[in-house]
Amino acid sequence: MLTKIIDQANIDLFSEWLKETEKVVIVTHVSPDGDAMGSSLGLYHFLISQKKVVNIIVPNAFPDFLKWMPGAKETTLYDQNKELADKLISGADMICCLDFNALKRIDEMGEAVKSSNARKVMVDHHPFPDDICSIVISHPEISSTSELVFRLICRLGCFDEMTKEGAECIYTGMMTDTGSFTYNSNSQEIYYIISQLISKGIDKDDINRNVYNTYSxxxxxxxxxxxxxxxxxxxxxxxxxxxxxxxxxxxxxxxxxxxxxxxxxxxxxxxxxxxxxxxxxxxxxxxxxxxxxxxxxxxxxxxxxxxxxxxxxxxxxxxxxxxxxxxxxxxxxxxxxxxxxxx
Ligand code: 5GP
Ligand code: MN
Known part of the structure; x- marks a missing residue:
């Protein structure tokens, strides 16, 4: 069993909002890394399973070694598709801000996110979150945002609905933000979560090769x-x-x-x-x-x-x-x- 680190009030409110939400936009920080993409795609696959219309928008390109991630190709790059991205952001019912704590971390996209009327949720592990979202799930003691996304899905009672694709993305973020579990990785629960992800059919060795051994x-x-x-x-x-x-x-x-x-x-x-x-x-x-x-x-x-x-x-x-x-x-x-x- 996992410790319930996310406040019940946040879980309840998120759950309530989700029922009233049709269109979700997920945004993450500039120069997205493994955890930014992993957490965004992990949440993306979950929300798709909940029949939501979901778009991930990132400020700029992410590295090639993350392009294999399931769903990565559907991502919209803000710097290359500003018009579409602005439309998605302003038309969203809910915006999920993942793996960043201040609007300046999403560059120009910050303005669009700020002015959107969508309900805003932050899921992040950087200290000192800015006051930009109504639901703030901020846990600097947790080594990756991807782990927080896993915890959020479980607390919503939806572990059974997590797909293999979603689990692969979450594992990727947990792995990259801990240097393949060589730092910030002494919590026992990390390994419990990995075992749960493996139960979804992920091949963690394959993920490691995809990320680290495909360089030029x-x-x-x-x-x-x-x-x-x-x-x-x-x-x-x-x-x-x-x-x-x-x-x-x-x-x-x-x-x-x-x-x-x-x-x-x-x-x-x-x-x-x-x-x-x-x-x-x-x-x-x-x-x-x-x-x-x-x-x-x-x-x-x-x-x-x-x-x-x-x-x-x-x-x-x-x-x-x-x-x-x-x-x-x-x-x-x-x-x-x-x-x-x-x-
Ligand atoms: P990296 O060196 O991989 O670009 O960034 C490592 C970590 O430093 C990121 O996960 C992020 O938390 C933080 N970081 C990177 N660049 C910036 C920046 O320009 N401003 C702030 N506040 N944090 C940054
Ligand atoms: Mn991170």
């Missing part, structure tokens, strides 16, 4: 280049940094998703507790931060790179040159040295 040759070449030339270790700070400019990305035929997971690699060095990856985009530098133990990379992200996220996995943005970003990072390292080197 150029990604591996880029990884080799990064490890050889572009990874800087700061032994005195127990930290490491990787940076890639647009020119370098172009040279290695970069496609979206190719640098996924790079930020984690330096954490495999014994002494490294904190890793940062700067990737130059067309208009800004995307910052990814990861830590092990109790170093708060979300605090570092918000202090220096207008970002946030989780204690051990966060992100942000920087408007300026790569050199400036690195300088700020190194100043930050000095400031946080006591915490980074604390035993």
């Amino acid at each position: 040759e150029s990604r591996l070449r880029l990884m080799g280049y990064v490890l050889h030339t572009k990874m800087k270790v700061y032994p005195e700070h127990h930290a490491a940094m990787i940076n890639l400019t647009q020119d370098e990305l172009i040279e290695f035929n970069y496609v979206k998703g190719d640098t996924e997971g790079f930020v984690n690699i330096p954490l495999s060095i014994k002494e490294v507790k904190f890793s940062v990856f700067f990737r130059e985009d067309t208009d800004m530098i995307k910052v990814s931060l990861r830590s092990v133990g109790d170093f708060p990379c979300n605090q570092f992200a918000s202090e220096f790179f207008s970002g946030g996220g989780h204690l051990n996995a966060s992100g942000g943005e920087f408007y300026g040159t790569m050199q400036q970003a690195i300088e700020i990072f190194e100043k930050g390292l000095d400031k946080y040295k006591p915490l980074l080197t604390a035993k």
Whole structure:
């Protein structure tokens, strides 16, 4: 049995709203990752089983290694189909906001979601949710939004209606947000949920291969280049940094998703507790931060790179040159040295 972590009042209200709902729009954060897509598609399959008209709208493209997910092809990309997306958002009875806690995380789509008269529900695991939804199912102690979607479906009394396709999507999100169950994954109930998902017929080994072993040759070449030339270790700070400019990305035929997971690699060095990856985009530098133990990379992200996220996995943005970003990072390292080197 699972602990009832979602408030009964939220379950009751969601259940009541669902009865009065015909059209649902599911939205998730910019540059959707495995959990964003997994939770959205997990909920999508469930709502389809409840005979709802469901559309998932994402701000921009998701990586190729998630395209195999059942239902992924039905997703609408806001940046490529704004007119249709705006119509769906304004015509929805209910909007479910998954895996994000503030409208700025869905970029331009935020305005459309904000002005829609639809009833709004948030299901998320990032701390400090903004007041944008009437039902807020926010649990930072849970390692993935996909797990929360599983819990929500069960609490609605609908586990039996969960399909194999839905279970595959939920498993994908749980797996990717825990680095294949290597961090934020000590809760016993995670493994109970996995056993329940397996009972739906999912092949978890196959899902792992689909997500992690379908990369291009150029990604591996880029990884080799990064490890050889572009990874800087700061032994005195127990930290490491990787940076890639647009020119370098172009040279290695970069496609979206190719640098996924790079930020984690330096954490495999014994002494490294904190890793940062700067990737130059067309208009800004995307910052990814990861830590092990109790170093708060979300605090570092918000202090220096207008970002946030989780204690051990966060992100942000920087408007300026790569050199400036690195300088700020190194100043930050000095400031946080006591915490980074604390035993
Ligand atoms: P990633 O490094 O994979 O892009 O992001 C890791 C986590 O950091 C995400 O799950 C999300 O919680 C958070 N995150 C990423 N980018 C941003 C950002 O620009 N702002 C905020 N507030 N959080 C971010
Ligand atoms: Mn997530």
